[in-house]
Amino acid sequence: MSNRISRKEKQIRPVVKSFNCPNCGATLNITAVGRTISVVCKSCRATLDATDPNFAILEKNAKMKTVTPAIPVGSRGTLGGKMWECIGFMQRGDSYGYRWHEYLLYNPYHGYRWLFEFDGHWTWFKRSYDLPDLSGTDVKYKGNTYKLFTKGTSEVFYVEGEFYWRVKAGDKSKVKDFVSAPYTISFEASEGEEVWTHGQYLEPDRIKKAFNLKDNFFPEPVGIAPNQPSPHKLEAKTALKYFFFSAVFMIVVHVFRTATAINKEVFRFSGVRTLAPRYSDNKTLDEKVENTPTFLIEKKRSNLQLKAMANVNNSWIWIDPLLVNEETGKGIPMPVEVSYYHGYSGGESWSEGGHNKSKIIQNVPPGRYYLSIKTQIGGQSLRDVNYSLILIQDVPVLSNLIISLILLGIFPIFKLMRRQSFEVQRWSTSDYSPYSED
Amino acid sequence: MYKYICIGICAVYTYLAFTGRSYFSPSPTRSWAKKGERAIFHK
Numbered sequence: 001m002s003n004r005i006s007r008k009e010k011q012i013r014p015v016v017k018s019f020n021c022p023n024c025g026a027t028l029n030i031t032a033v034g035r036t037i038s039v040v041c042k043s044c045r046a047t048l049d050a051t052d053p054n055f056a057i058l059e060k061n062a063k064m065k066t067v068t069p070a071i072p073v074g075s076r077g078t079l080g081g082k083m084w085e086c087i088g089f090m091q092r093g094d095s096y097g098y099r100w101h102e103y104l105l106y107n108p109y110h111g112y113r114w115l116f117e118f119d120g121h122w123t124w125f126k127r128s129y130d131l132p133d134l135s136g137t138d139v140k141y142k143g144n145t146y147k148l149f150t151k152g153t154s155e156v157f158y159v160e161g162e163f164y165w166r167v168k169a170g171d172k173s174k175v176k177d178f179v180s181a182p183y184t185i186s187f188e189a190s191e192g193e194e195v196w197t198h199g200q201y202l203e204p205d206r207i208k209k210a211f212n213l214k215d216n217f218f219p220e221p222v223g224i225a226p227n228q229p230s231p232h233k234l235e236a237k238t239a240l241k242y243f244f245f246s247a248v249f250m251i252v253v254h255v256f257r258t259a260t261a262i263n264k265e266v267f268r269f270s271g272v273r274t275l276a277p278r279y280s281d282n283k284t285l286d287e288k289v290e291n292t293p294t295f296l297i298e299k300k301r302s303n304l305q306l307k308a309m310a311n312v313n314n315s316w317i318w319i320d321p322l323l324v325n326e327e328t329g330k331g332i333p334m335p336v337e338v339s340y341y342h343g344y345s346g347g348e349s350w351s352e353g354g355h356n357k358s359k360i361i362q363n364v365p366p367g368r369y370y371l372s373i374k375t376q377i378g379g380q381s382l383r384d385v386n387y388s389l390i391l392i393q394d395v396p397v398l399s400n401l402i403i404s405l406i407l408l409g410i411f412p413i414f415k416l417m418r419r420q421s422f423e424v425q426r427w428s429t430s431d432y433s434p435y436s437e438d
Numbered sequence: 439m440y441k442y443i444c445i446g447i448c449a450v451y452t453y454l455a456f457t458g459r460s461y462f463s464p465s466p467t468r469s470w471a472k473k474g475e476r477a478i479f480h481k
Contacts, residue, residue, distance in 0.1 A: 239440050246444040250451050257455045303458035362459040397460040404451040411440050 021046060023057050029074075031087045032106050036162040040088075042073070047159070047168045059168035064158055067091045070117060070207075070217050071103050073161040077211035079124065079202075082110055086211070088161035092154045104163060112164065115207065116199065121225030122207050123184060125199040132178075132185055132196065137432065139178050139185060141198065146178030146185050148432045149226045154188075177226065181426075184227040201227045224426045232419035239412040246408050254401045262302060262394035267295035273310075273317055273375045273385040292371040294326055295391070297364060302394035304364045308357045310338040310387035315379025316353075317387055322372040323364070331372065334361055338387070339379070360397060 017030040026043035030036050036050045038058060045066075047059040069089040071077070076085045088104035100118040107113075114125035132141035137148045156171040173190035182201035187194070204221055207213070269292050297304070310317045316339030322331040336359055342351035377385055427433035454460060 242440055242444045246448050249448055253452055253455050261458075301458075303460070360460060363457065394458055397454070397458070399462075400451060400454045400460050403461050404447050408444060408447050411443060 019055055021048065022055050023048075023060065030162055031085055032108075032112075032162065032164065035164050036087075037164055038166045038168075039162045040159045040167070042160060045160075045169075047166070049166075050162065058166060061159070061169050064169045067101075067158040068217050069101065069103065069160065070213060070219060071115065071211050075211050077207075079105075079206070079210050082107055084113060086115075086161070088163045089159070090156055090167070091158035092156050094152050094154055096152075099157065104161065114197065114199075115202075117219065118225065119223055120204060120219035120221035121228060122202045122204055123199040123225075123227060124202050125186070125197045128185070128196045128198040141185050144180045144183065146180045146183070147434070148176065149179045149184075149427075149430045150175070150177045151431075179226045181227045182229040199227065201225060201229060223429075224422065226426065226430070228426065230419055230422045230426075232415055232422050236412065236415040236419045239415045243408050243412045247405055250401055250404055250408075254396065254398075258396040261396045262299065263396070264393050265390060266297055266304075266393045267292070267369075267371070267391040268388065269371065269373075269390075270386070270388045271373065271375075273377050273387060289372065289374045292373065294368050294370045296368050297366050297393055299366055300394075301363055301365050303360050303362045303397070304334075305358060305360045305392040305395045306334050306336060307390040307392070308336045308338055308387065309355055309390075310385050311355060312338055312340045312353075312377075312379070312385055313383075314341050314343075315339070315377060315383075315385070317385045318376040318378075319387060319389070320374040320376075321389060322374070323361070323369055323391075324372055325365075326368045326370060328367075332361055332364065334359065341379075360395065364393075 017033045019028055019030075020026065021028055021041040021044060023046035024041060024044035026041055028039055028041060028048075030039060030050055039048045039050050039055070040046070040061070041048065045061040045064045046057050047061060048055040049058050067089075069086075071086045071089070073086055073089050076083055078084070084105035084107050086103050087106045090102045090104075091099055092102060093099040098118075100116065103115040103117070105113045105115060112127070116123040116125055128141075130142070132139040132146070139146045139148075152175060153172055154175045156167060156169050159167055159169055171190065173188050175189075176187040178185045178187075184199045184201075186197045186199065188197070189195075204218075208218055271290065304323070306321065308319050310319070316337055318335070318337050320333065320335040322333050324331040336357045338355065338357045339353040340351070340355055341353055342349065344350070371389070373389070375387070424433075424435045427435050
């Protein structure tokens with residue numbers, strides 16, 4: 001909404017009607033001449049009939065407790081590119097002790113608007129002549145679904161200025177508020193009249209600036225308003241969008257990489273790890289070393305997966321193959337332990353470990369290699385252990401994809417949690433919270 | 439900022455995928471044994 005005012009509006013010289021309060025003699029003005037139905041005297045708080053030539057007293061309101069409005073009646077401000085004058089102010093509330101403030105704004109070209117303030121949060125209201133679609137507890141209005149937030153009876157506690165209906169302290173009406181942040185839609189019924197108004201949340205600073213208000217009586221926002229837009233909603237949506245596109249990209253890369261990987265078995269070795277007689281006392285570790293025939297790793301630098309299998313049984317085998325380049329004599333250690341334990345205790349059978357183990361060594365250059373295998377065995381029931389080793393060149397690494405997706409997901413999950421927390425807090429004052437456990 | 443985190447993670451993942459490296463596998467360049475160590479000894 002632009003705050004620019006048209007030249008036409010700048011030239012507004014509203015017709016103001018002045019008269020004296022028949023109750024206290026104070027000079028009063030009527031800004032919306034011909035539209036105002038009742039006027040509340042700013043001095044004695046008497047409600048006067050603006051349609052009566054003698055301004056008959058409708059209610060004296062002598063016991064009404066004075067409330068200072070944040071926007072003084074009679075002040076002007078620019079909102080949405082239009083100049084508005086605050087011509088009326090009310091404090092209303094409910095039986096639970098909640099109090100809110102309503103400011104009636106007037107522009108001779110654009111009619112009436114309402115500014116609603118509760119706990120320092122502001123909503124801009126306009127009367128709606130399009131009735132919302134009532135279905136169940138929620139309503140639908142111009143494509144949006146509004147959820148029921150409050151329902152009850154409101155009462156006028158304080159009133160000041162002029163209004164287009166007869167208003168006095170003690171007036172009661174049935175109200176229902178539905179929200180779809182930053183919008184809200186309100187229903188009000190009193191004395192045979194039913195009114196729907198549509199509102200939009202406005203930042204408090206905007207009101208302050210528009211009416212040039214000082215800090216003295218301007219309320220600071222407290223908590224979260226029913227229709228306050230969530231600062232986390234857009235952030236969470238954006239984060240999810242980026243997560244989605246990144247995840248799709250990485251999955252495509254993974255599929256491509258899997259399809260084009262060499263993924264070829266380059267060597268297979270089977271061996272038997274026997275116990276040396278002198279070490280077969282169930283406690284001492286025994287070590288043995290053997291070298292394998294050579295094999296070729298072709299084409300390019302790539303990773304190398306070692307798969308180790310052993311028929312361990314309540315025992316373990318430590319296999320420490322050194323991948324030795326025949327030409328250079330340099331070796332890459334690829335140690336791996338295979339262990340398997342099982343038993344029966346406490347009425348249940350248990351097991352841990354397994355007969356297979358796998359590991360990946362990265363960035364292995366091509367060349368002719370052999371394995372220099374050192375093995376150790378140990379455990380409760382020692383016996384000869386058969387083991388096999390398989391080497392596979394250039395395997396796709398799924399764990400990279402999983403870890404990357406987890407890293408990517410941390411931020412959106414954090415944002416979603418913040419958004420959820422904001423919504424839970426928003427609905428904490430409602431009897432109709434979708435987050436309630438009742 | 440999250441946009442750049444995504445770009446960074448995608449770039450790292452692509453590098454790992456096409457070089458056959460992984461986040462946690464040891465790099466053989468760090469673990470090359472000295473020439474002639476155990477292999478030569480047992481030859």
